[in-house]
Amino acid sequence: MEYVIEMLNIRKEFGSFVANDNITLQLKKGEIHALLGENGAGKSTLMNVLFGLYQPEGGEIRVRGEKVNIANPNVANDLGIGMVHQHFMLVENFSVTENIVLGSEPTKFGVTNKKDAAKEVQALSEQYGLNVDPHAIIEDISVGMQQRVEILKTLYRGAEILIFDEPTASLTPQEIIELIQIMKRLIAEGKSIILITHKLKEIMDVSDRVTVIRKGQGVGTVTTSETNPNELASLMVGRQVEFKTEKGPASPNGEILDIKDLVVTDYRGVEKVKKLNLKVRKGEIVGIAGIDGNGQSELIEAITGLRKVKSGKVLIHGKDVTGLKPRKVTESGVGHIPQDRHKHGLVLDFPIGHNIALQTYYAQPISKSGIIDYNKINEKAAQIIKDFDVRTQGPHEPARALSGGNQQKAIIGREVDRNPELLIAALPTRGLDVGAIEFIHKRLIEQRDNGKAVLLISFELDEVMNVSDRIAVIHDGEIVDIVTPEETTEQELGLLMAGQSKNSKEQGVKKEGEDQHVE
Amino acid sequence: MSNRATNLLVPIISVLLGLLVGAIIMVVSGYSPIEGYVALWNGIFGDLYTIGETLRQITPYLLAGLAVAFAFRSGLFNIGVEGQLIVGWFAAAYVGVAVELPKIIHLPLALLAAVVAGALWGFVPGLLKAKFRVHEVIVTIMMNYIALHTTNALIRTVSGGGDRTESIFESASLRSEFFQNLTDFSRLHYGIFIALAMVAVMWFILEKTTLGFELKAVGFNQNASEYAGMNVNKNIILAMVISGAFAGLGGAMEALGTFEYVSSKGGFTGIGFDGIAVALLGMNTPLGVVFGASLFGSLKYGALNMPNEAGIPVEIVEIVIAVIIFFVASGYIIRLFLLRAANKKEAK
Numbered sequence: 001m002e003y004v005i006e007m008l009n010i011r012k013e014f015g016s017f018v019a020n021d022n023i024t025l026q027l028k029k030g031e032i033h034a035l036l037g038e039n040g041a042g043k044s045t046l047m048n049v050l051f052g053l054y055q056p057e058g059g060e061i062r063v064r065g066e067k068v069n070i071a072n073p074n075v076a077n078d079l080g081i082g083m084v085h086q087h088f089m090l091v092e093n094f095s096v097t098e099n100i101v102l103g104s105e106p107t108k109f110g111v112t113n114k115k116d117a118a119k120e121v122q123a124l125s126e127q128y129g130l131n132v133d134p135h136a137i138i139e140d141i142s143v144g145m146q147q148r149v150e151i152l153k154t155l156y157r158g159a160e161i162l163i164f165d166e167p168t169a170s171l172t173p174q175e176i177i178e179l180i181q182i183m184k185r186l187i188a189e190g191k192s193i194i195l196i197t198h199k200l201k202e203i204m205d206v207s208d209r210v211t212v213i214r215k216g217q218g219v220g221t222v223t224t225s226e227t228n229p230n231e232l233a234s235l236m237v238g239r240q241v242e243f244k245t246e247k248g249p250a251s252p253n254g255e256i257l258d259i260k261d262l263v264v265t266d267y268r269g270v271e272k273v274k275k276l277n278l279k280v281r282k283g284e285i286v287g288i289a290g291i292d293g294n295g296q297s298e299l300i301e302a303i304t305g306l307r308k309v310k311s312g313k314v315l316i317h318g319k320d321v322t323g324l325k326p327r328k329v330t331e332s333g334v335g336h337i338p339q340d341r342h343k344h345g346l347v348l349d350f351p352i353g354h355n356i357a358l359q360t361y362y363a364q365p366i367s368k369s370g371i372i373d374y375n376k377i378n379e380k381a382a383q384i385i386k387d388f389d390v391r392t393q394g395p396h397e398p399a400r401a402l403s404g405g406n407q408q409k410a411i412i413g414r415e416v417d418r419n420p421e422l423l424i425a426a427l428p429t430r431g432l433d434v435g436a437i438e439f440i441h442k443r444l445i446e447q448r449d450n451g452k453a454v455l456l457i458s459f460e461l462d463e464v465m466n467v468s469d470r471i472a473v474i475h476d477g478e479i480v481d482i483v484t485p486e487e488t489t490e491q492e493l494g495l496l497m498a499g500q501s502k503n504s505k506e507q508g509v510k511k512e513g514e515d516q517h518v519e
Numbered sequence: 520m521s522n523r524a525t526n527l528l529v530p531i532i533s534v535l536l537g538l539l540v541g542a543i544i545m546v547v548s549g550y551s552p553i554e555g556y557v558a559l560w561n562g563i564f565g566d567l568y569t570i571g572e573t574l575r576q577i578t579p580y581l582l583a584g585l586a587v588a589f590a591f592r593s594g595l596f597n598i599g600v601e602g603q604l605i606v607g608w609f610a611a612a613y614v615g616v617a618v619e620l621p622k623i624i625h626l627p628l629a630l631l632a633a634v635v636a637g638a639l640w641g642f643v644p645g646l647l648k649a650k651f652r653v654h655e656v657i658v659t660i661m662m663n664y665i666a667l668h669t670t671n672a673l674i675r676t677v678s679g680g681g682d683r684t685e686s687i688f689e690s691a692s693l694r695s696e697f698f699q700n701l702t703d704f705s706r707l708h709y710g711i712f713i714a715l716a717m718v719a720v721m722w723f724i725l726e727k728t729t730l731g732f733e734l735k736a737v738g739f740n741q742n743a744s745e746y747a748g749m750n751v752n753k754n755i756i757l758a759m760v761i762s763g764a765f766a767g768l769g770g771a772m773e774a775l776g777t778f779e780y781v782s783s784k785g786g787f788t789g790i791g792f793d794g795i796a797v798a799l800l801g802m803n804t805p806l807g808v809v810f811g812a813s814l815f816g817s818l819k820y821g822a823l824n825m826p827n828e829a830g831i832p833v834e835i836v837e838i839v840i841a842v843i844i845f846f847v848a849s850g851y852i853i854r855l856f857l858l859r860a861a862n863k864k865e866a867k
Contacts, residue, residue: 304746306745306746325748325750326745326746326747326748327747327748327749328748330748336746338746343740343742343743344742344743344745344746345743345746346740346743347736347739347740347743347744348739348740349739349740350735350736350739354732354736358736358743358747359747359748361729361732362729362732362733367729370728370729370730371727371728371729372727372728372729372731372732374726
């Protein structure tokens with residue numbers, strides 16, 4: 001059996017913390033090998049060891065059977081290892097070709113030879129079916145295309161082994177399908193691929209074998225065709241995982257949130273929320289389903305006081321909170337898990353303990369007449385860290401150092417612990433692994449069962465279907481329909497989200513037989 | 520290597536390297552580095568008088584450093600410490616000469632005038648930043664020029680066309696007979712206590728109050744601060760006002776302690792700009808500023824002795840001092856080397 005890469009019993013420590021403990025990964029030539037693990041399990045560490053960014057404390061790396069010492073990324077490049085990073089490393093206002101040759105520019109008489117470079121890029125692009133225009137400027141092309149430029153970059157440098165780090169995280173469904181085709185083409189051309197991901201579906205679709213790591217330890221390698229998503233999930237998390245969160249029927253009573261004819265504009269003055277009406281009751285989860293950019297962000301920001309309301313009203317518990325400052329809204333009993341945890345949810349350079357106190361630092365019992373008691377902050381933080389299973393070294397660890405899932409758990413802990421009457425959860429599980437998603441869904445349902453209201457905004461249909469009691473479909477700033485998960489299907493939701501109202505669709509079906517009145 | 524050992528080793532090695540390169544520069548220029556450094560040492564610690572003067576020099580650096588550091592911690596780059604210090608200097612001196620009052624009222628009043636003047640000079644860029652998102656660097660640089668020329672004009676008016684005001688009344692002075700006797704009549708004054716008290720004040724604000732919590736949060740992430748219900752604009756203005764107040768107080772040190780008057784200036788004092796380096800050397804922490812100001816003040820004052828005692832031209836002296844400070848500031852390079860060495864050792 002021929003292995004192009006063997007990482008044997010790799011161990012990597014950061015101080016007293018063992019990020020990789022005895023992990024073995026063997027990549028066969030011409031296979032797509034998935035590396036699966038939860039957020040923070042040590043996948044990226046392992047790949048950074050392979051790419052020469054970290055030096056391992058133990059174990060050995062063999063490339064094509066020979067033991068090697070990868071001291072830095074240049075060595076990795078020379079060995080034919082290329083990495084397609086999750087966050088692209090591209091110069092936005094350079095052309096595709098310029099980005100690709102950056103650092104190894106071909107020269108003629110000491111002058112960069114862009115023409116030949118562009119030809120070479122074109123040839124590579126055609127060979128692998130990447131369909132990239134060598135002369136396009138990076139900021140003008142789509143995210144999917146930018147990723148292909150990253151792939152071309154590694155190929156241009158002669159990579160035989162490509163590492164894809166969470167490649168689908170920022171892609172649209174269509175782009176994901178295209179990426180999978182590209183990966184298969186790469187394999188057909190004799191390359192080998194390591195795919196880092198926590199998305200089980202992709203692994204089942206594309207990989208040949210899977211190596212699973214859990215909490216820094218190698219769990220084992222399985223052949224994809226001999227396994228299934230359930231087995232992979234339990235290998236990854238270390239226990240059985242429920243994909244569908246169990247919940248009893250809702251027993252809603254009494255209104256908490258009442259939105260009346262709300263109009264919100266974006267910074268250019270364009271109306272993003274148009275005369276929107278929505279009610280949320282105690283003891284229910286209302287999911288807002290919709291395609292990104294249909295007014296969801298503006299709606300939440302208007303409710304929480306982060307954005308000005310043009311007209312209309314927001315009532316919480318019958319009290320008018322329209323246009324109040326964010327703190328006043330918060331104090332009226334609203335919890336808010338923001339859509340972008342790095343931008344709004346956390347002060348990344350603060351310790352996680354400070355972050356947990358971000359909504360309560362100014363009031364009793366933490367503060368008294370303007371003086372903060374940091375002991376109280378840390379006590380409270382320690383309690384939330386424990387209650388919400390935030391994996392961290394303690395309240396003093398910088399928020400930046402936590403994995404995405406644990407950052408999110410800390411935010412949810414902060415918001416849920418205040419026991420708000422209305423919890424607004426915007427994309428609460430974005431980028432998280434199955435274990436964390438399950439945990440967060442349970443917490444949302446728990447809030448509901450305690451008689452609180454939850455407003456869930458999500459772009460993921462199965463999340464909306466799983467968790468919500470009622471689903472409000474938003475399209476172009478309006479709620480086009482409200483349905484229950486029992487009486488709808490993903491297909492119907494998809495149509496509603498695309499702007500086809502239920503009535504017109506039913507009419508359309510009826511009319512089809514009657515006359516030619518259909519569009 | 521443990522973290523603590525590295526933290527201790529880095530500044531020591533930096534200073535030694537700076538001295539070494541400074542020595543090479545002196546040798547190349549044909550001067551004796553030993554004589555040069557002996558002169559530097561004597562200029563700082565030579566006798567009681569020089570020690571007193573060194574401490575006197577450190578005092579305004581402390582406050583300028585605090586001013587820059589405080590703004591930095593709130594995410595603002597206050598280049599205007601120079602101007603805030605100049606208006607503080609003038610305001611304190613003006614109150615010092617304009618009236619004569621009992622010391623218990625006069626001195627605090629003069630200090631307060633400096634604080635208010637500096638705070639006002641910080642308020643303007645703070646307000647423009649908060650309301651119109653005008654970058655504070657541009658505004659503060661311009662405010663420096665306004666401060667310089669406005670105070671010069673005011674000094675001429677106050678002094679009836681002269682270049683300096685009268686000396687301030689004794690009742691507004693920080694001068695200390697006790698220190699004078701102790702340090703052989705150096706100009707060391709009680710202001711050093713005020714400066715050190717301000718170090719404690721900055722630490723207290725940042726580490727103990729909700730205001731400090733908010734300022735730091737705004738400094739790191741305005742979006743998250745707004746989400747958490749903080750008034751971002753208020754915090755920006757407040758940060759600049761407090762920063763300006765520290766700087767104004769730095770001016771008062773010169774007005775009420777060192778010189779006891781204010782004279783019209785041909786150019787900037789440089790203290791405010793050096794405050795940027797002081798703050799950065801001290802990594803923007805209150806205690807770090809004490810370290811940075813001590814280093815800066817000592818070297819600046821001690822260097823004055825090098826031309827006299829060792830015959831080294833002022834230009835070479837300035838280069839040597841700059842090199843030393845450069846090495847201290849680039850401590851992270853040394854940190855990197857230490858880390859590499861440690862890694863190599865482990866690898867073996």
